[in-house]
Structure formats: structure tokens, C-alpha cells
Amino acid sequence: MIGTAEIEAAAGRIAGHVVRTPTVPSPGLSALLGAPVTAKLELLQRTGSFKARGAVAKLLSLSEAERAAGVVAVSGGNHGIAVAVMAAALDVKSTVVMPRSAPARAVEVAETAGASVRLADDMDGAFALTTRLRQEGLTLVHPFDDPVVIAGQGTVGLEFADDAGDLTDVLVSIGGGGLISGVAAALRARRPGIRIWGVETEGAQAMSEALAAGGPVPVGLSSIVSTLSAPAVSQLTYEHVSALVTEVLVVSDREAVRGSLDLADHAKVWTEPAAGCLLPAARRVLERVGEGARIGLVVCGGNATTGDMIAWASRFGLR
Known part of the structure; x- marks a missing residue:
């Protein structure tokens, strides 16, 4: 707790x-x-x-190696925006995975901030893709299980x-x-x-x-x-x-x-x-x-x- x-x-x-x-x-x-x-x-x-709080808290806790690897986040919208913006402010490369149902504005803002945005068919698919990207070496910034x-x-x-x-x-x-x-x-x-x-x-x-x-x-x-x-x-x-x-x-x-x-x-x-x-x-x-x-x-x-x-x-x- x-x-x-x-x-x-x-x-x-x-x-x-x-x-x-x-x-x-x-x-x-x-x-x-x-x-x-x-x-x-x-x-x-x-x-x-509020997502900016948890995102930057996690980003600030990462080791140099974890930051250098780049981060990945899965999101229905707001967590992705927060990770993209806060990672850019800390000079960390980010990838954001969202379902195609995510608000178009969320995709646009994340991309404008410099994140690589990947879209999946649904939220289950987004979580699955995030798992694969994490296995490839990206550092996970989970929206809630952390x-x-x-x-x-x-x-x-x-x-x-x-x-x-x-x-x-x-x-x-x-x-x-x-x-x-x-x-x-x-x-x-x-x-x-x-x-x-x-x-x-x-x-x-x-x-x-x-x-x-x-x-x-x-x-x-x-x-x-x-x-x-x-x-x-x-x-x-x-x-x-x-x-x-x-x-x-x-x-x-x-x-x-x-x-x-x-x-x-x-x-x-x-x-x-x-x-x-x-x-x-x-x-x-x-x-x-x-x-x-x-x-x-x-x-x-x-x-x-x-x-x-x-x-x-x-x-x-x-x-």
C-alpha cells in the first residue's frame, strides 16, 4: 500500500x-x-x-540506462499526452500506443510533442503491442500499475x-x-x-x-x-x-x-x-x-x- x-x-x-x-x-x-x-x-x-503528475514522477525515477532506452506508454488519451509532453521536457524519447478509438486530439498532441504514436485496433491490442515494445527494450511508463x-x-x-x-x-x-x-x-x-x-x-x-x-x-x-x-x-x-x-x-x-x-x-x-x-x-x-x-x-x-x-x-x- x-x-x-x-x-x-x-x-x-x-x-x-x-x-x-x-x-x-x-x-x-x-x-x-x-x-x-x-x-x-x-x-x-x-x-x-492529472496524468502529468504520475508521468513525470516515473520519468524522474528512471536510471540513465532506462531513459536512454526510451519509454513506452499505453493510453486511451490523457496518459499518452502526459508521457509525450513530459518526456520531451526531460529530453527522453517516447512511444505512445493508443487504440484507434482514442480522441484524434490526443494523437495529434502526442505527435506534436515528439512522441512516436502507434495505433492498435482496440485497448486490448494496445496493451499487447506495448508488451512487445517493452520486450524490445523500451522502458514502460504504466498508466496505473506502478x-x-x-x-x-x-x-x-x-x-x-x-x-x-x-x-x-x-x-x-x-x-x-x-x-x-x-x-x-x-x-x-x-x-x-x-x-x-x-x-x-x-x-x-x-x-x-x-x-x-x-x-x-x-x-x-x-x-x-x-x-x-x-x-x-x-x-x-x-x-x-x-x-x-x-x-x-x-x-x-x-x-x-x-x-x-x-x-x-x-x-x-x-x-x-x-x-x-x-x-x-x-x-x-x-x-x-x-x-x-x-x-x-x-x-x-x-x-x-x-x-x-x-x-x-x-x-x-x-x-
Whole structure:
């Protein structure tokens, strides 16, 4: 299990490379949900998501030989962007493997940063190709199955604990589980009574299915939310979530897109559905815990284009 010592050490290492993103009360979301809401705006991070933290933490931990070999990352979008940009900043060659369903903007940004981008037919194929490239000598920067990466993501939780007021419930999106593992470890250490809720979208339910099965299992992927679409969680992230997280909630793709539109309208922030899914989940949390709840949202990323959002809104009949 990752502890606060590892997370605090990561915070020291990455401090000059990442942004301490704002933690702000949101009057608009508070009015919308009927309870006080504080948002950690990680969409304002370098590369547009929290992924920059774990990526640079891992890159800074590599030996000279590992850096010289070049790195490889597998990603549904945001991790690939983060590795490409942060590797370029550290003068490390990078290869990013993505499924063809990854957002076109993610491919473009990674290539512009100097990464060699390889596309696979689906996420399973992307992970398989990454394994082959690693066997050929590239150094893996895994999106979630790495204690150094998890500690880097956990710095979000340290900042949230330091900067937010009194919170009762914090919601965090789950793909492979690296962010929620690190955030939960940090928050539960600093604020032992706090409840942590994970959120997934239907068709990207790797953690929910792992919890039901008693350990990581392969899952079918059908969600539009590629940035949450891990084919399985890892034993490491499963253990953190099973020990530290109150429950994992699952919302539909339609609800996640609606949540992104609501965040734009009421919080004045532009998010991807991987963050939009937090709003419908927050409504369920409030129904369960009742009066007195004070909600925290880790707004994890904003790497969706206006074209993406228009297409999704049209698909689901949303205005």
C-alpha cells in the first residue's frame, strides 16, 4: 500500500514540473446539487489532466540506462499526452500506443510533442503491442500499475486535503485506478473520517467487476469514455480501492456527457466525460448520505474538443 511518505516524496520531486492546481468552492455546483461543493481543478494541470503528475514522477525515477532506452506508454488519451509532453521536457524519447478509438486530439498532441504514436485496433491490442515494445527494450511508463505513478497521482489528494475546507465525501473517476488509489491514500491519511467514492461509466467497469470478483478480471469495453477504458485494473489498484474506497458507482455514458455540459453551465469549466461522470454520481451520494454532506470533486481532465462534445450531445439527444 502506498503511504503518505511516498506521496510526499513524490510531491517534492515533481514540484518544479507540475502545477499546483486550484481548489475552489463552486457556488454554481452547490446550487445545482443542493449541498456545498468544492472542486479540485486538475483539468488546469499541464497536459490538461492529472496524468502529468504520475508521468513525470516515473520519468524522474528512471536510471540513465532506462531513459536512454526510451519509454513506452499505453493510453486511451490523457496518459499518452502526459508521457509525450513530459518526456520531451526531460529530453527522453517516447512511444505512445493508443487504440484507434482514442480522441484524434490526443494523437495529434502526442505527435506534436515528439512522441512516436502507434495505433492498435482496440485497448486490448494496445496493451499487447506495448508488451512487445517493452520486450524490445523500451522502458514502460504504466498508466496505473506502478507505485511511483500512483504516488505521483496521490499528490492531487495531498493538495486537496491541504487546500479544501471540511469535506465529508470526495468523488474520483476510475479508469485503471491509479488516481483514486493515490488520492484515497493521501486523503484517508490526512482526513481519516472522509468517504471516498469511485465513479466509472457503463462499458468501462474494470474496478466494479474486480470488486465483485474478489480481484482483477478482464472486462469488455464499450464506453465512449476512452480515458476510463482500462481492460482490467491491477492487483495494486484493486487492493487500494478495496481497502480505502467506500463504494464504486457506475453511471451511463449519457449521464457522463450530461455532467460535462452541466459543469460547463454551472461551474464554468470545460471537462471531458471522465470528469462529467462525477456529477450524476454525486447526486446518488447525496441521496445516500443525507443532510450535512460536503462534496469534493476531483475534476480530473478537460481534454475533449468542442467537436467531441457536440457529437456526443447529439448522439444522446442532449442540448
